[in-house]
Amino acid sequence: MLIASQSNSRIKEIRSLHNRKARERTGLAFIEGIHIVTEAVQSGDVVEMLVTAPELLTSAFAQEFVAAQTQQGLPYLEVTPEVFKSISLKDNPQGIAAVVRQRWESLEHIRLTNELWVALDAVQDPGNLGTILRTCDAVGCTGIMLLGQSTDPYDPTALRASMGAIFSMRLAKATFAAFAGWKQKHQYCVVGTSGAAPVDYQAIAYPRSLVLLMGSERMGLSTEQQAICDAMVKIPMVGRSDSLNLAVSTGVILYEIFNQHRKDAKRNA
Amino acid sequence: MLIASQSNSRIKEIRSLHNRKARERTGLAFIEGIHIVTEAVQSGDVVEMLVTAPELLTSAFAQEFVAAQTQQGLPYLEVTPEVFKSISLKDNPQGIAAVVRQRWESLEHIRLTNELWVALDAVQDPGNLGTILRTCDAVGCTGIMLLGQSTDPYDPTALRASMGAIFSMRLAKATFAAFAGWKQKHQYCVVGTSGAAPVDYQAIAYPRSLVLLMGSERMGLSTEQQAICDAMVKIPMVGRSDSLNLAVSTGVILYEIFNQHRKDAKRNA
Numbered sequence: 001m002l003i004a005s006q007s008n009s010r011i012k013e014i015r016s017l018h019n020r021k022a023r024e025r026t027g028l029a030f031i032e033g034i035h036i037v038t039e040a041v042q043s044g045d046v047v048e049m050l051v052t053a054p055e056l057l058t059s060a061f062a063q064e065f066v067a068a069q070t071q072q073g074l075p076y077l078e079v080t081p082e083v084f085k086s087i088s089l090k091d092n093p094q095g096i097a098a099v100v101r102q103r104w105e106s107l108e109h110i111r112l113t114n115e116l117w118v119a120l121d122a123v124q125d126p127g128n129l130g131t132i133l134r135t136c137d138a139v140g141c142t143g144i145m146l147l148g149q150s151t152d153p154y155d156p157t158a159l160r161a162s163m164g165a166i167f168s169m170r171l172a173k174a175t176f177a178a179f180a181g182w183k184q185k186h187q188y189c190v191v192g193t194s195g196a197a198p199v200d201y202q203a204i205a206y207p208r209s210l211v212l213l214m215g216s217e218r219m220g221l222s223t224e225q226q227a228i229c230d231a232m233v234k235i236p237m238v239g240r241s242d243s244l245n246l247a248v249s250t251g252v253i254l255y256e257i258f259n260q261h262r263k264d265a266k267r268n269a
Numbered sequence: 270m271l272i273a274s275q276s277n278s279r280i281k282e283i284r285s286l287h288n289r290k291a292r293e294r295t296g297l298a299f300i301e302g303i304h305i306v307t308e309a310v311q312s313g314d315v316v317e318m319l320v321t322a323p324e325l326l327t328s329a330f331a332q333e334f335v336a337a338q339t340q341q342g343l344p345y346l347e348v349t350p351e352v353f354k355s356i357s358l359k360d361n362p363q364g365i366a367a368v369v370r371q372r373w374e375s376l377e378h379i380r381l382t383n384e385l386w387v388a389l390d391a392v393q394d395p396g397n398l399g400t401i402l403r404t405c406d407a408v409g410c411t412g413i414m415l416l417g418q419s420t421d422p423y424d425p426t427a428l429r430a431s432m433g434a435i436f437s438m439r440l441a442k443a444t445f446a447a448f449a450g451w452k453q454k455h456q457y458c459v460v461g462t463s464g465a466a467p468v469d470y471q472a473i474a475y476p477r478s479l480v481l482l483m484g485s486e487r488m489g490l491s492t493e494q495q496a497i498c499d500a501m502v503k504i505p506m507v508g509r510s511d512s513l514n515l516a517v518s519t520g521v522i523l524y525e526i527f528n529q530h531r532k533d534a535k536r537n538a
Contacts, residue, residue, distance in 0.1 A: 039509070127396065135517050137508030161514065168509050202528060235524070236531070239406030240308065240437050245430065248404050248520035251513070255504070255521045259471060262505070 003079045006086040010077065014051065014099060015087045020152050023102070029154035032088055032097035034062045039164030040100050041069060046167065048099045050076040053084035056095025066096065089156050102154055107145065107174040107182050112209040116257060118250065119145040119179060121225060122216040126151045130161025131247035133169050139258035143170030145211070147179050180228045183211070192221050192229035193253060195242050201233040206257045217246045272348045275355040279346065283320065283368060284356045289421050292371070298423035301357055301366035303331045308433030309369050310338060315436065318368045319345040322353035325364025335365065358425050371423055376414065376443040376451050381478040385526060387519065388414040388448060390494060391485040395420045399430025400516035402438055408527035412439030416448050449497045452480070461490050461498035462522060464511050470502040475526045486515050
């Protein structure tokens with residue numbers, strides 16, 4: 001049955017997922033576009049329901065994908081182009097979207113065995129968070145820990161910037177105190193960054209099991225946060241400004257870690 | 270005289286600078302906030318006029334700055350908080366803004382002498398462009414060349430992301446054909462990037478006089494564009510996705526170039 005009413009209760013529920021409160025209440029999120037929907041499906045059991053507008057769905061690849069998934073029993077809603085546009089955040093909707101279940105892990109159950117994680121303290125900008133997820137995927141990070149009051153990785157802007165990487169990264173949320181306790185208990189190595197740190201980010205050898213701790217866009221890491229780090233490193237800068245965009249600085253350090261590890265692997269091969 | 274009308278003709282002109290067409294017609298741009306306004310003033314002769322709302326301007330530093338500048342003859346407008354809010358794009362305006370003259374150089378007059386420039390082909394996202402300007406400043410780039418149909422570095426989003434770095438970078442705009450001719454004529458080294466390039470970005474030695482050519486967010490570099498490059502390099506990736514955010518990939522390569530050059534300098538010191 002084709003849903004033709006924008007005030008259909010299920011359509012209203014889906015539309016509400018644009019707002020963080022509804023996402024937090026339901027534990028769900030809304031994604032759209034063929035790329036991210038296929039990423040979500042391939043990542044395993046997170047898609048609750050496909051939403052398609054058959055009239056808009058012109059890509060043969062997307063049509064076959066939808067047919068295959070629904071045949072395998074994935075629940076789906078078919079809607080008119082008007083209804084689809086009422087839930088879409090895109091200028092030219094492709095006619096495919098999905099409701100996904102958010103996946104959060106508890107810090108207590110996370111153990112590092114040759115794993116690289118990024119912990120972000122109070123990251124504010126969803127575009128930065130999504131971009132960092134995308135970079136994490138590129139360098140083989142295991143996941144991201146969001147500390148304190150942070151923006152939502154399931155925010156539409158974060159999802160767009162992550163280019164689907166949110167479905168290949170593990171996600172955890174914790175207070176800074178819980179993070180500090182977890183690090184202490186398991187004696188994990190945490191490296192933090194600050195423009196005032198004494199050590200160049202290229203001057204240390206990054207261990208295989210590691211959490212890279214990044215401060216927020218405006219505040220960086222507090223003294224208390226720096227105190228729990230095994231090393232504090234700085235990215236050198238020569239210009240007028242004393243900081244980089246958070247997604248860029250995270251990317252620069254992640255690539256240093258990744259480059260060190262791939263050179264080690266080559267050496268040991 | 271305090272301007273109290275939002276429909277004052279000068280206020281309307283200033284407000285029009287939020288739009289690209291008006292910026293292109295006038296060669297002007299609108300900036301706001303104490304940080305970027307001081308950057309603009311310090312960078313030399315680009316500020317045409319300060320705009321202040323004395324009632325909103327609570328920072329003593331900002332008050333002294335305005336007093337000093339206007340005493341030295343910088344033209345200024347004083348407006349009511351309501352008028353200021355009508356031209357501001359911020360949620361909590363600080364009461365200081367300026368109209369600046371855009372500075373564009375012609376490619377023909379640019380010569381590289383131990384200079385690093387970034388050329389961006391058809392960059393679309395103003396946030397990416399501003400973020401790249403900020404990174405360029407941090408690694409001591411000389412300037413940015415915008416090739417083809419690109420977004421505007423004087424767009425409010427680009428200005429915000431650049432954190433004032435736009436005033437320390439030189440700027441040029443050109444067609445790709447003009448850029449290729451300029452490179453050919455002066456035999457400058459151009460390094461491009463592509464996910465399909467054969468060479469790891471860490472495997473080459475970057476010369477001191479160099480243009481780093483980056484493709485657009487969606488298209489990367491065309492075959493024709495790759496053909497003029499002296500080297501094509503790739504950033505390795507191990508995840509599901511095959512590309513990074515443009516500002517991140519530009520940052521990763523710029524830091525490789527910067528790191529090579531600072532190590533050379535140390536070695537030669």
